[in-house]
Amino acid sequence: MKRGIRQSAATVFAGMLAFAAGGAGAQSYPTQPIRLIVPYSTGGVTDITARLVAPYVSEALGQQLVIENRSGGASIPGSEAVARAEPDGYTLLLTSTALAANPVLFKKLPFDARKDLAPISLLATVPTVLVVPTALPARNLKEFIALAKSRPGGLDYGSAGYGSGNHLTTEVFKSAAGIDAQHIPYKGGGAVMADLVGGQVSFVFAVLPTAYPFITSGKLRALAVSGATRNPALPDVPTVAEAAGLPGFSIQEWIGIFAPAGTPRAIVDRVNAATVKALRNPELIGKLNGLGLEARGGPPEALRDYFTEESDRWVTLAKKVKLDKVE
Secondary structure (H helix, E strand, C coil): CHHHHHHHHHHHHHHHHHHHHHHHHHHHCCCCCEEEEECCCCCCHHHHHHHHHHHHHHHHHCCCEEEEECCCHHHHHHHHHHHCCCCCCCEEEEEECHHHHHHHHECCCCCCHHHHEEEEEEEEEEEEEEEEECCCCCCCHHHHHHHHHHCCCCCEEEECCCCCHHHHHHHHHHHHHCCCCEEEECCCHHHHHHHHHCCCCCEEEEEHHHHHHHHHCCCEEEEEECCCCCCCCCCCCCEHHHHHCCCCCCCEEEEEEEEECCCCHHHHHHHHHHHHHHHCCHHHHHHHHHCCCEECCCCHHHHHHHHHHHHHHHHHHHHHHCCCCEC
16 A cells, blocks of 8 residues: 555655646746648648738747648648647748638548647638639629620639638628539649639639738739628728628638647747747738738637637538538
């Protein structure tokens, strides 16, 4: 009995030492550069946001955030790398809408985002805009819908990949507008925009930061934004709801930072505080707003709740649109 008591006491003592060591590590964090994995290629909105925000968060933390692009696989491999990483705060994930939507698109995922990732901060919400090549004979959204209906399946749309935000937004729009179009998935937002400008695809629901330079230079025509209200960056472009008479249509993408589950709360709070400080910087706010992004921030619980709501919303939308899961 005494031996059992001694072993139990030793176990508790070891746990206390481990906890104390973890607490000390969290207090000194960070002592080295931090990997910020972006599960998309360069040139897309998630990558653009990462490169805008990272320098400000780095300054607040006193250590550099090193961006690592791990594109492909509907953002799953890059996200899994963080979910499986050591929960020490030195590997973080900066990702977007697909993290919430992938469970309704794929029959089996190698990780559970709700269990395997710890929310840190919501960075920004991102409207999308329906853009077409200037050669397409549709000057507004009603003309576009009429054109699509006159050519069932004859128009094709590009996306940054299966499960990407522009793929999902387009599928919801197709269902609401009663049109059909063929999906052409790419490996990133930059590639699809290049082909859209070249006329290889008919339209894209592109995130505003990616589409904006093409719109302002006259290379693409903006027909409607997907959010509930017009965007200040494109004040003359109507919403889908008002342009097509589709009340209630409102979809926007979002971007947030996550850590591996089990990351000490002190580290999560440290990164959150640095991120919130960055998002309050007028210079960064101006850069984000200039691309049509709305800076968000807030505590980790705000991202947790937002992510839960988004996940549940995509379950509902998937049933309505009848999205088929893939292997």
